Amino acid sequence: MLTEDGKHLYVSYDEYHNLIEKLAIKIHQSGWEFDTILCLARGGMRPGDILSRIFDKPLAIMSTSSYRADAGTVQGKLDMARFITTPKGEIAGRVLLVDDLADSGHTLHAVIQQLRSNYQPITELRSAVIWTKGVSTFHADYSVETLPTNPWIHQPFESYDALTPVQLMDKWKI
Numbered sequence: 001m002l003t004e005d006g007k008h009l010y011v012s013y014d015e016y017h018n019l020i021e022k023l024a025i026k027i028h029q030s031g032w033e034f035d036t037i038l039c040l041a042r043g044g045m046r047p048g049d050i051l052s053r054i055f056d057k058p059l060a061i062m063s064t065s066s067y068r069a070d071a072g073t074v075q076g077k078l079d080m081a082r083f084i085t086t087p088k089g090e091i092a093g094r095v096l097l098v099d100d101l102a103d104s105g106h107t108l109h110a111v112i113q114q115l116r117s118n119y120q121p122i123t124e125l126r127s128a129v130i131w132t133k134g135v136s137t138f139h140a141d142y143s144v145e146t147l148p149t150n151p152w153i154h155q156p157f158e159s160y161d162a163l164t165p166v167q168l169m170d171k172w173k174i
Contacts, residue, residue, distance in 0.1 A: 006149030013156040019130045019144050020047050024054045026142045027096070027128060034126070035093035038084065040064050040111060043100035046157075047130060051098060060086035060095075064107055078110055084119075092121030101131040101153060105138030 001010045011019075038060045039048025045061065052059035063081040084091050097115070102108055108127060115122055128142040133150045147153075168174075 002149075002151060007151055008154060009147065009151040010154045011156055016046075016130075016156050017050070020050045021054075022144045023047065023128055023130055023142060024051055026144065027051070027055075030142070032126060033094065034096045034124075036060055036086065036088070036091055037096045037098055038062060038086075038091060038115075040097070040099040040107065044098045047100055047128075048098040051096070051128070057096075058087050060084050060091050062111065064111065066107055078107055080111065080114060090121055091119060092123070094124040095122050095126075097125060097127045099127075099129050100155070101133065102129050102136040102138045102140055102143070103133050105136040108138040108140070 002008070003010075034055075034057065036058050037048050037052050037055070039045050039062070041061050041063045042065075048059055048061070051057075062084045064078065066078045095115075097108070097111065099108060108129075112125065112127070115125060126142070127138075127140040129140045130144050131153060132139060132143045132146045134146065134148040135150050
């Protein structure tokens with residue numbers, strides 16, 4: 001649900017999963033065949049996992065991080081993992097790069113540049129995101145929603161960002 005001022009988008013679990021399913025349909029309808037899904041952790045892990053199951057393709061993971069300050073609401077310096085975790089030795093062939101959103105576009109541009117420079121076994125690379133913000137300089141090959149007002153997206157699992165093990169113990173009376 002988008003707030004009236006267009007500054008916040010609240011997404012339920014059902015909406016989130018529906019959007020991932022719509023992303024899968026777009027990818028399928030394109031007719032493009034790929035060998036591996038590479039998701040960007042953390043935001044791309046849930047969509048990557050679901051797409052991996054739907055398409056029955058191996059899931060590789062690359063850790064990136066840029067949102068740290070103010071409970072993850074302020075973008076900072078981009079850190080990228082030096083290695084990709086993959087069940088098949090080295091990532092190769094046709095790769096679908098998956099993240100949750102293209103916000104500024106900085107992360108996706110940097111990751112694609114690194115992949116093209118340092119992973120020659122990748123023969124073709126396409127990208128997929130759920131959301132593309134209007135301010136993004138990156139436009140994925142596959143995207144479900146464009147958000148012209150650039151809202152902050154409140155994803156359904158964000159409540160865990162502020163939850164501690166002690167709070168869980170209190171909740172469950174342990």
